[in-house]
Amino acid sequence: MAMETALVFDNRGKTIYWHEPAHRTAGSLPDSQDLWEVLWEHRHRLGGVAHTHPWSGPAAPSQTDVTTFAAVELGLGRKLLWPVVTFSDVAYLVRSTETGLYTRVDPKWLRHKVSVEGIDELRRRSGSEEKSPA
Amino acid sequence: MVDDNELNAAEQILGGGIVGAADERMAVLNITLKGEAGDLPDLVPFDATDDQVKTWATEAVRGGFKGVDPQEVDFKDFSVVRVEAKDDLPDRLLLRPKTPFGGVGLDVRCKVPVILVPGAPDIRYVEVNAITHPAQGKGAPVAVQVVIGEQTVVVEAESLLKAARNASNV
Numbered sequence: 001m002a003m004e005t006a007l008v009f010d011n012r013g014k015t016i017y018w019h020e021p022a023h024r025t026a027g028s029l030p031d032s033q034d035l036w037e038v039l040w041e042h043r044h045r046l047g048g049v050a051h052t053h054p055w056s057g058p059a060a061p062s063q064t065d066v067t068t069f070a071a072v073e074l075g076l077g078r079k080l081l082w083p084v085v086t087f088s089d090v091a092y093l094v095r096s097t098e099t100g101l102y103t104r105v106d107p108k109w110l111r112h113k114v115s116v117e118g119i120d121e122l123r124r125r126s127g128s129e130e131k132s133p134a
Numbered sequence: 135m136v137d138d139n140e141l142n143a144a145e146q147i148l149g150g151g152i153v154g155a156a157d158e159r160m161a162v163l164n165i166t167l168k169g170e171a172g173d174l175p176d177l178v179p180f181d182a183t184d185d186q187v188k189t190w191a192t193e194a195v196r197g198g199f200k201g202v203d204p205q206e207v208d209f210k211d212f213s214v215v216r217v218e219a220k221d222d223l224p225d226r227l228l229l230r231p232k233t234p235f236g237g238v239g240l241d242v243r244c245k246v247p248v249i250l251v252p253g254a255p256d257i258r259y260v261e262v263n264a265i266t267h268p269a270q271g272k273g274a275p276v277a278v279q280v281v282i283g284e285q286t287v288v289v290e291a292e293s294l295l296k297a298a299r300n301a302s303n304v
Contacts, residue, residue, distance in 0.1 A: 028235065036231065043169060070211060072233065074207070
């Protein structure tokens with residue numbers, strides 16, 4: 001069954017942590033003290049957090065997503081890269097300094113070029129190789 | 135002679151900080167903000183509501199304290215985590231950023247005829263997550279996931295979705 005999954009990566013795109021908590025569903029990942037402790041522990045070398053919307057189609061963040069992005073950045077005191085991943089698309093999101101909104105960017109134009117190595121595995125852990133229920 | 139209850143009442147009326155009753159369970163409030171973390175100098179009631187904790191934290195941060203510089207902050211998207219005393223550490227409340235993620239979809243909480251859910255236990259209400267697939271567009275088939283306690287079941291969409299649309303909200 002498809003399940004939302006998240007991956008924490010460092011500032012070179014290397015995987016730090018797979019987030020597959022109990023009570024996750026195809027439509028949500030719950031609030032997690034474990035995830036926060038990982039983010040805090042690795043805050044000085046953190047690159048961002050990718051998570052899946054486990055279906056095929058255009059990737060876009062939900063309102064829950066963007067309020068979480070903003071809260072985590074407020075807690076850590078720094079901006080991160082937030083890839084939203086479907087089985088057929090990736091939206092790399094960063095907060096615009098000008099507008100304050102989370103905006104889709106091409107990662108190759110970021111100051112520190114980040115290639116998130118775990119995207120394919122993230123999809124697999126989210127159920128991409130299983131038959132879609134739709 | 136003034137007893138403790140009168141003193142407590144007087145302090146509360148005068149707004150003299152965060153006051154708990156003499157036998158109230160108190161906890162350290164730890165706040166994480168902008169890469170810093172610090173404990174409030176005053177203890178707070180362990181069973182305080184999240185809104186109370188956020189109000190006290192906002193006021194404390196406005197003035198600043200050890201580990202956190204003075205600033206204006208809105209804690210609306212922060213979570214309050216209650217940690218029981220353990221290993222010589224006291225009861226603690228942790229105010230830290232929330233961390234949930236949610237897919238782009240329709241979330242409905244409603245009464246649904248349980249007979250539609252194969253193997254459902256004898257319960258009155260189930261929580262329904264109807265998850266739209268954006269690529270398929272309006273009117274396209276919808277996958278419906280039903281969460282029953284610890285159990286998650288994917289159900290044929292159309293009949294359950296009709297029931298959900300007709301159901302009254304819980």
